[in-house]
Amino acid sequence: MTDPTTTVASSGAATSAPLLRVTGLHKSFNGVPALRGVDLDVRPGEVHGLLGANGSGKSTLIKVLAGFHDADSGTVSIHGRDLSSPFGPRGLREEGMGFVHQDLGLAPAGTVLEHMALDNVGHASGFRRVDWTAERTRVRELLDRFEVEVDVDATIDMLTPVQRAMVAVVRAVGGQERIAGGERRGQILVLDEPTVFLPRHEVGMLFALLDRLRAAGDAVLLVSHDLDEILQVTDRITVFRNGETAGTRHTQGSTRDDLVQLILGARDEHVAKGAAVVHDDRPPLLSARGLTGNRIVDLDLDLHAGEVVGITGLAGSGFEELPELLYGVRAPRAGTVVQEGQPVTDLRPAASMARGVILIPADRKGQGGVLGLTVMENMSLPFLTRRARGFRVDWKAIEAQAQEACDRLNVVPPRPEAQFGHLSGGNQQKALLGKWLDTAPRVMLLSEPTQGVDIGARREIFKLIRAAVAEGMSVLCATSDYEQLVEMADRVIVLDEGRIRTEIHGDDITKDALASAVYAEEAS
Structure with a gap:
């Protein structure tokens, strides 16, 4: 059940109607609930954090709003207008909602100007000539407004990581801008783990951009696993747990322990690593x-x-x-x-x-596992030669081994036949660790x-x-x-x-x- 906390006064949103309101949203996959009636509201002039364990429903909600999934039931309201799912391939972008995902969605060889123009006019059907002079003026004005200093003719691969992230943010906001009654309407920006690939010393530059969005009356929904980051930059925080809304809190006055209790349903128990028993009397491994x-x-x-x-x-x-x-x-x-x-x-x-000697790379989706294969097929890769006789593979033995590993490592769902790409990030990582740990x-x-x-x-x-x-x-x-x-x-x-x-x-x-x-x- 949603906590009835209202937004913080400092955000200027306490008396404002939400830009985005989600009520009772449900979504299931093959009969397994991913969202069990979640509620969420994001108000103008606030950065709203969304937290939750892997598999809690955060990604499913974002994919529903983006039009990738259709909700089973529930309502979504933007600017006070109720909208019905399915939202179509562009999701709620036409209603003023923009999305920036972890990989940013930028092509290295494309210029800043080309990316901005693509999002502004590229979705229109039929042949359309781009007025590059007007587009260049629009893009420069947009970047200047949000104080993002980049060359519009620079290719993405020439930019620093934080410049790429800031371009992605401005692109998402600028591509959805709408004017109503002569006034600019507030935009809703969804940021999904935007700082994962940023150097720590550059994160503050991105947060400064979020402050400028807040000052413009826009709303930001920031999805992150970094509790310190959420406590630093947000006004309010909503936590999902097991597909439900566990609660919403003011950021001011909240502590890390408060958030952990909401995320896990219990107080955090620090894992003591214990004293290392280092065998330095032997040759190094x-x-x-x-x-x-x-x-x-x-x-x-x-x-x-x-x-x-x-x-x-x-x-x-x-x-x-x-x-x-x-x-x-x-x-x-x-x-x-x-x-x-x-x-x-x-x-x-x-x-x-x-x-x-084994390596588990940072890019588990691109290098660590094969998203289109099942959990069992991913976990079997180091053992295929052991389980093969000629051209035949003992899949029953591999399935039993994968099932044991899923149960032992608490992989959710514990089904070897599940597609690896459908697992949450944490469960993918546990499966990869289990696969390699089984090789001793x-x-x-x-x-x-x-x-x-x-x-x-x-x-x-x-x-x-x-x-x-x-x-x-x-x-x-x-x-x-x-x-x-x-x-x-x-x-x-x-x-x-x-x-x-x-x-x-x-x-x-x-x-x-x-x-x-x-x-x-x-x-x-």
Whole structure:
């Protein structure tokens, strides 16, 4: 049942009618409810956060509003006008609603001007000539209004990550603008995890743009798993749980614990990682000496059995590149890799897997799994040769193994025949971890392992990794998520321009200590 909290007075929306109101929205897939009558209202001049565990219904709601799914029942009202699903291929865009998804939907080779023009006139049917002079003027005025400084003729691949995100936001708002009675109507912008791929030091620039949208009387629905981010930038927060509205809260006065309780239905229980039992009396499971890549420069590193080593730094510092260098996805320019005292002469992914070194990449949808295959088919890939006799594969044995893994890892839904792409981000990641943990690896290389994963799934993933480490595995975790490192890492190496700046151990690993180490050079 929805909490009756009203919006904060500071947003200027307490006395305003909602721009967007969702009432009693239901949606099921093959008889399984995804939305069980959710309620939500977003008012002009506010940034409204939407939180919830993976599978809570957030993505389903967005896809209904975007016209990707049709609701089974319920009402959606924009500017006080009730609208009926289905909303068609453009969803509610004609009503002044814009969408910016994680991947931003931008073509690298296209210019800023071309993207803006496409969204403004490209949806019209039939042949239509674009007045590029007028469009250039419109786009420049739009960018100037929101104080976004980019060259309209620059291609997307020439922009920084935050500039791309800001262009996507302005494009979404500018393409839906409508004038009613001589006045600009407030727009509704839906942002789905917009900061996942942004360097942390650039996130503030995007938030400043949200402030300008708020000041213009627009409404922003911000979907995120980052509780600190939600508490920093929003006016109100709604939480979905199990397809229902768990409650709505004022951001002012709310705490992280309050939100976690709404998300999980219980108070947060911190997972103690325990003292590491590092086997440094034996040769390291994996070492690098003088390793050099595109960003990494002359790096020495030892990974011992029984420890989680975190690698972090600013974007471009090299921490993102290191797992791929150690795994063989990228060929090092110089240096050597040694495994348990033996030099590695064949540094390729297939050879690494054969030696018990595995990589779980940050892009789980593009590189970690195959979205169009079932959970069972994704989980079977490392075991096909073991389960094959000639040209026949023992699918019954593979299905039993996949079912056991789904049950053990609490994958939802626990059905091996479910399509992998239909799972939430957290459940996809648990399935991928389970797949590789079943191979009993010696070394696991992780790149942003909980990116876009809710707090409940994060806890389960941490437990899985710590349990494997306790059995003697070594883990390298490359991430910009400081909270993840505090909870999981035994030591953290901070990189600066490809070189080790400092190393932090044990109880000294805190968010403040990590931030200070990462930004020390920049601040000075």
